[in-house]
Amino acid sequence: MQVQLETLSGLERRMSIALPMAAIDAQVAERLKRVARTAKIQGFRPGKAPAKIVEMNYGAQVREEVLGEQVQQGFYKAAVEQKLRVAGYPRFESVDAAGDAESFKFAATFEVYPEVVVGELAGKDVEKANTPVTDAEIDKTIDILRKQRTRFNHVERAAAEGDRVIIDFKGSIDGVAFEGGSAENFPFMIGQGQMLADFENGVKGLKEGETVSVTVNFPEDYHGKDVAGKTAVFDITLKSVAEAQLPEVNEELAKQLGIADGDISKMRAEIRKNVEREVKRRLTARNKEAVMQVLLDATTIELPKSLVELEVGRLMEQARKDLEQRGMAMKDMPLPADLFTQQAERRVALGLILAEVVEANKLEAKPEQVKAMIEEFADSYEQPEDVLSWYYASPDRLEGPTSMVLEDNVVEFVLSRANVVEKELSFDALMGNNGQ
Incomplete structure (x- = not known):
């Protein structure tokens, strides 16, 4: 296999590859033999048609399949040998090999992942919000629950x-x-x-x-x-x-809120637990967003267009499904890609930066961290053990919690390096109640 690599622009590359035709012909012949064993051709019993007849009926299809596989395999083998990290999907095209019957030549145009150098974090201000949960917040939440039962x-x-x-x-x-x-x-x-x-x-x-x-x-x-x-x-x-x-704060209200014996103190304790969980969730999301913005501001990175396009496609499909679930007919309604480009660029950039921070600083998610994350999530359900069992029933289901732990690890790492600016945020501001 002959390989020639050239740089077209910053991240774009073009690789020209020549595959030996003899190897391709051999694979085509071998596959035709396998096809011949079960081929159904009019006038012949299955598997009894002559080789030439089988080739006449299936040769073009088999050759196309073999070429497609050889192109894919040849490209990725060459990419490994050249130590290239291919971003997105390559575009293949055949190359005129006039006068060279011994080779099949093709070219692949593709992008590579950029080198990510995370900027200096020391001295960067990162706002970290805190929101205390006091009896006043519990009383306010109880009032909301009462109004819901007006x-x-x-x-x-x-x-x-x-x-x-x-x-x-x-x-x-x-x-x-x-x-x-x-x-x-x-x-x-x-x-x-x-x-x-x-x-x-x-x-x-x-x-x-x-x-x-x-x-x-x-x-x-x-x-x-x-x-x-x-x-x-x-x-x-x-x-x-x-x-x-409004209902009185009494035994009856406590029972309506799931406290079997109607104990008001238990009701307040359960409400506090739920409020603190929600406050923690919102603070985590808010502080994580602040950290992500600092990483973006500190790091200059060239984005592979192919990855941005893939992300735009994912965002468009997600938006389409969301709108359809709301009853809108989206079958023939186009969604402009420009609406999603900025968000897609941000997500791709963060994905690349986070991967570099995790790898460079060994911030991998530990099994005990993932388990703790799932247990915390499961605690809001009536049967937490069932939730835990569901996640551990399949490795694929652990991908979500693992990603969340990785992000949390990055947040802690950045906060340990940057200049943390503590900010006390009111309960109403955090919850978006506008003082109500």
């Missing part, structure tokens, strides 16, 4: 903040009704921002059966362009008022 009781009084009301309304602009401006038996809660403030204020103080005309000024940036910036008059009739009643 009951509404019909009352005979004027509508007030926090009530759920049912109304009929008709809206008009300059005396003309507009689309979406009318409804019957429409429910909403006062004070939740479901309706514009002018509208809600008009409902407050009404009793069942009462009607009022309310002037509502739509803001300029209102999502309904037809009414944005305009003034409408709504005739509103209140049909029902229901008062919100």
Whole structure:
């Protein structure tokens, strides 16, 4: 096998390879013999057709198969001999071998993995967030759980903040009704921002059966362009008022939340455990993102276009499946690749950088780390041992936890080298509650 390698650009290479035709012919002949044993050709019993007839019927197909295999094997053998780390898939093309009947020549164009040199981490600032979980956070979580179990009781009084009301309304602009401006038996809660403030204020103080005309000024940036910036008059009739009643923090609530004996202290302990688990998960993700950004900022790397294209394809397919699961028909709807290019480049870059950091600093995931990761994950299930058994039933299932441990190891390594800036993050900011 003759091999010639040339550099086309930074990471792009072209390899020209000549394979001995005698070896290819020998493989074709051998495979045709195997085909002949079972070949079904009209006029002959299976396996009894003459060799020439078998070659006439199957020769072209067999030769194409053998050539394809020889090209693949020849390329990867040459890549190993040349000590090349091939990125993505090569593009093969045959080369005109006029006057050389003894060789089959082809060329492969491909990219190689870049040399990754991680930048200096000392002196780089990495923000590490911390969020304490106090009794106040537990109380707040209990309030959320209570609100999720709110009951509404019909009352005979004027509508007030926090009530759920049912109304009929008709809206008009300059005396003309507009689309979406009318409804019957429409429910909403006062004070939740479901309706514009002018509208809600008009409902407050009404009793069942009462009607009022309310002037509502739509803001300029209102999502309904037809009414944005305009003034409408709504005739509103209140049909029902229901008062919100939150469950008491008592034995009954504890049982509803899974505490069999209704012990409130056990309920609070279980809620604290769940809250602390979620806080840890979010902090880990946030701090990991900060570390990944530092690695990206510190490292200059040329990305193989083939790997980026593969990642774009994966992201597009994932997005397509997500949209289909939401009920959107995506069969004939194209997704622009440009939407995913930046994310794909970031993921490819991080993959290469993380692999280098792990290898260079021997940060491999230890079995006990992987087991601890799975146990922590399984702890949120009713039967943790079943989750543990499921993961260890197949080596493939350990790939996810192993990758997570590797990332955690990289995070700890970077934090030990960089300048860590501690930041206390409020519970609401971490959970995205906006103070609610």
